Amino acid sequence: MIEESLLVDVVTRLIKRSATTLPSDVKDALKRALDEEGEELAKRQLEAIVENVEVAEREQLPVCQDTGLICLYVDLDPSICDPLAVERAAVKAARRATQEVPLRPNVVHPLTRHNTGDNVGLGQPYVEYSFNREGYVKLTVLLKGAGSENMTKLSMLPPLAGLEGIVRFVVDSVVEAGGAPCPPLVLGVGVGGVAEEALRLAKASLLRPIGRRGGCEEAAKLEALLLEAVNSTGLGCMGLGGRVTALDVHVELAYCHTASLPVAIAFQCWALRRASAKLTSKGEVTWLS
């Protein structure tokens, strides 16, 4: 079984890396956006964004001062790793990273608004599990800032609304959100399932690298349709006008009730901060970018 202390070390390091160093697919997408952008003001902002990403990585500073909420996605083989050890490790790593990176203490009680000071509280950090029998544990940290998270949408569309209804819901939501979620965005769109499954799929799709298409033809087609529509709005970088409003759109599907068409949208700012590592039963760690 993998030691809890190793899990703490790995998760702490993943939090640090995601706060300071963007994954290469995101860096490439931002550079592409700068190449493709035609509007002068959007270009100036994208230049600042690209430079900021370089400075943060070089000097190991937080890319954005809102270091977000810690979301940990765990894909584990229960024969080599105890989920309860992961649960405890996530809490310890959150506390350690808050001190060491440092992270901004963002976690508060929802009603009293009391700040716990260490990014830990009931339900925080957020941990989500999937399981395998392949003899590995894959850990992925996603740091989610509030600016984009606050724009999250769920709509239970009538099934007859179909593709047109989904496009309309996404375009309207992006336009309504304007500059608040810090575009250029990555949009995660969960279609189907029960309501919370649509939301979960939308968020989890942000773990997929930018540019990689959805698992089935229908999802891939919808992704292309939505990306084209969102990038025709002219909203642009920070909602101040431009060609590139979204870097990508990721669609994930689940079967749903014949009377329902749940659609959820997860907004992700350009600072898509994620980092992954894979552990074997012997405790060997592979850092994935």
Next chain:
Amino acid sequence: MAELTTPISEGEIEKLRAGDVVYLNGLLVVARDKAHARLLELLSRGQPPPIELKGLAVYHAGPVAVKVDGWRILSMGPTTSSRFEAKAVELAHKAGVRLIIGKGGLNPEATSRLRQAKAIYASYPGGVGALPAKSVIKVVKVEWLDLGLPEALWLVEVRRFGPLLISVDLHGGDLYLEVKRKVEENRLRILGLGPRRQP
């Protein structure tokens, strides 16, 4: 490249137009929701704030900072101005702030009140936290740490802080409004070509 140095005069503000890009040198006040509330509370009681704000720029941000010997700012990206826009504009009226820097802009009412105070609004790209921290030469003062690090009142000295996009000027220019109109036209066109009916 246009640069502004504090204290900023009304004449300098007058010259700027929405769409201009400037860089700031000199003193920068960094404050968000709670520091704004406390500043206004003091001013309304006729007490002087711990920082003289006349002619300065107020940046809407809550930094990540550490104290080793002195304070060091690690990350200082902008926060959403609309959360406390009325207070931000009030501060321009009562304390002579000339330039508000933030993200997302102000509502039309706050925008027109801001112009009456002979002050303008500039946008700094959201999420850009490490770059502005590099423009900070020194932390001059930090007050009200009881509010927590991000909510405290900071006075820092900056060199070439920017790019600041002037988005509200004194002459009716408002980038956010301009883009909003264009985006609405585009939205109707996109949805007209694709979806035909409202679900």
